[in-house]
Amino acid sequence: MHANDPTDLIHEKALWMRRRAFQMVYEARLGHPGGDFSAIDIMATLYFGVMQYDATRPDWAERDRFIMSKGHATGALYTALCAAGYFPEDWLPTYMQPRSMLNGHPNRNYLPGVETNTGPLGHGFPVALGIAIAGQMSGQDFRTFVLTGDGEQQEGSNWEAALNAGHRKLENLTLIIDRNRLQQGAGTEETIGLDPLDDKYRAFGWHVEMVDGHDVAALHRLLSASAKGRGKPLCVIANTVKGKGVSFMENKASWHHGVPDAAQFAQAMEELV
Amino acid sequence: MAAPTQTAAGLSDCRTAWAKALAELARADDRIVAVVNDSVGSSKLDAFAKEFPDRLINVGIAEQVMVGVSAGLANGGKVPFVSAASCFLTGRALEQVKADIAYANFNVKLIGQSSGVAYGELGATHHSIEDFAWLRPMTNLIVIAPADPWETAEAVKWAAGHDGPVYLRLSRMPVPDLVVEDRVFRPGKAELLQQGSDVTLIGAGTTSHIALAAAQVLAAQGVSARVLNMATINPLDDVAVLAAAEETRAIVTVEEASVRGGLGGAVAELITANRPVPLERVGFPGFVVTGSADWLFAEYGLTADNIAARALAALERAKR
Structure with a gap:
């Protein structure tokens, strides 16, 4: 790595986010660490290498938008927003405590930087579509990014949104699918199979890219490239590992909402360096 | 040919007043957009579609995305009026109304058309008689059922100026004009x-x-x-x-x-x-x-x- 490599900062932020998110789950005794960790490299790439925003002006009309459609992954979202400067770090220990601004699922009225309330699956993508339509109507240049889980793709509202975005050729809209192949109870393919997901989106009029969702250099190249002139919305299928970065969590569905004990927390902190 | 707005008995279809009020608002405020689910005609928005072709978003027959999109439009600075048959707007998209509009507190106006039993012959699937009970507990969602063309137009104008979510429950049922002296529309007041x-x-x-x-x-x-x-x-x-x-x-x-x-x-x-x-x-x-x-x-x-x-x-x- 050399001094101006944008991935240095992304790696640094992603490591901090993983450590801090796991601590939040450990202290709250609640959370969704498996899905936080599959998404964190994508989120760190967006917030520290791709998106244009100003944390001191969360309502800036020209900001790029990020929507966390898999709203349960608040460990990833809140650490990203905190690291981006939207709120002070001393808010993080309130995670899921009574009257906390840091709900189990994000609320835009509580927390600056949250674009819409999510939690029930299949909601974020249609809202992101609406934002992208608004930007197109107003001739604004901002981009809209929405991250869904892969299990979340089983919700029909996503396909209503996919059909609409393809029809409208919204090149300012990017859908990222966190393809960790696990949902709450089991694998996606044994539950309700999604493959071939890329062909499905192509058939709906999208430009599709497959990427290693933990290769931040590849994510950075893909997500920061201009989509102008493509005439299609971009779907990035990010192949990820649920629980990525902590050996005992990786690829285990039980860590969807698992909570570490003291020994597991200590081990994770040793591994996350 | 457009249907008559008032019957011989002096009864009116309030959708005419709604569409006229929306067009007037849209002329004065370019943030106002209409969102429909293939419901242009049933919402009496044909003239709006002709006058503002770029400000009418037809999502097709897809109520969940229709309501979600309207939240996104509000995020992007628009003031969306979502107009669809109330049975589908509230029933099919109830969780979107709850989570994306009411709970998220977006500045979106939901216009339930042909509410109640206006589609009587079509059966209970097309009746919208549960909407009050579904929407009333959503604290910051203002629910208004105008009684006549005047109140319909006033409610539409008020909703446009109110910074928050509103559900207007309109009807195609012909109704007479209520006669009230010095009439003033006061939301939240009988x-x-x-x-x-x-x-x-x-x-x-x-x-x-x-x-x-x-x-x-x-x-x-x-x-x-x-x-x-x-x-x-x-x-x-x-x-x-x-x-x-x-x-x-x-x-x-x-x-x-x-x-x-x-x-x-x-x-x-x-x-x-x-x-x-x-x-x-x-x-x-x-x-x-x-x-x-x-x-x-x-x-x-x-x-x-x-x-x-x-x-x-x-x-x-x-x-x-």
């Missing part, structure tokens, strides 16, 4: 249509004029009925309802909706906890059989004569 001292009749939307007719039936029998047009269902005008319970001896609610959880339910909750008086709830008991809207109104007692009879029954109970 409109006094007639003063009275024995019993209070409370209508909303298409039933306010029927409540007024029932008061005439009662007057012929020497009973003095107060009549309230309760356009705003959420938040309810607690003051007007409790005053009715205090100053008259019984209350009758009349709604083109299920009596479970709607206007009648709201009034029942309030007076039971504060000042119980005999209450009759006129409306639909639940899923109803097929028939024209007019036939359903008669069959289920949304008539002046039945409302008057229910008022007398309530007054009889008040004597005990």
Whole structure:
């Protein structure tokens, strides 16, 4: 790595986010660490290498938008927003405590930087579509990014949104699918199979890219490239590992909402360096 | 050819007033957009579509994305008016209405067209008589059922200026103009249509004029009925309802909706906890059989004569 490599900062932020998110789950005794960790490299790439925003002006009309459609992954979202400067770090220990601004699922009225309330699956993508339509109507240049889980793709509202975005050729809209192949109870393919997901989106009029969702250099190249002139919305299928970065969590569905004990927390902190 | 907006009997389809008001607002404010689910014609938005082709977003037959998109449009600085048959807007997309609009508190206006039993013959799938009960608990979602063309236009204009989520429950049912002196639209406040001292009749939307007719039936029998047009269902005008319970001896609610959880339910909750008086709830008991809207109104007692009879029954109970 050399001094101006944008991935240095992304790696640094992603490591901090993983450590801090796991601590939040450990202290709250609640959370969704498996899905936080599959998404964190994508989120760190967006917030520290791709998106244009100003944390001191969360309502800036020209900001790029990020929507966390898999709203349960608040460990990833809140650490990203905190690291981006939207709120002070001393808010993080309130995670899921009574009257906390840091709900189990994000609320835009509580927390600056949250674009819409999510939690029930299949909601974020249609809202992101609406934002992208608004930007197109107003001739604004901002981009809209929405991250869904892969299990979340089983919700029909996503396909209503996919059909609409393809029809409208919204090149300012990017859908990222966190393809960790696990949902709450089991694998996606044994539950309700999604493959071939890329062909499905192509058939709906999208430009599709497959990427290693933990290769931040590849994510950075893909997500920061201009989509102008493509005439299609971009779907990035990010192949990820649920629980990525902590050996005992990786690829285990039980860590969807698992909570570490003291020994597991200590081990994770040793591994996350 | 456009359908006539007023019948020979002086009745109006409030959708005409809605579409005219929206177009006027859109001319003055370029943030205003319309969102539909292939419901341009049924929303009477053909002229809007012609005048503002780039400001009408048709998502196709897809209610969940229609409501989600409207939240996103609000995030992007637009003021969306989402117009669709109320049965699908509220029922099919109920979780989007809850999570994306009400809970997220986006500046979105939901326009439920052909509400109640306007699509009577099409059956209970197309009736929208549950919407009051579904939407009333969503604290910051203002629920308004205008009673006539004037109130429809005023409610649309008010909604555009209100920074927050609103559900307007409109109807294609022909209704007469209510005659009120020095009329001012006051959201959240009951409109006094007639003063009275024995019993209070409370209508909303298409039933306010029927409540007024029932008061005439009662007057012929020497009973003095107060009549309230309760356009705003959420938040309810607690003051007007409790005053009715205090100053008259019984209350009758009349709604083109299920009596479970709607206007009648709201009034029942309030007076039971504060000042119980005999209450009759006129409306639909639940899923109803097929028939024209007019036939359903008669069959289920949304008539002046039945409302008057229910008022007398309530007054009889008040004597005990």
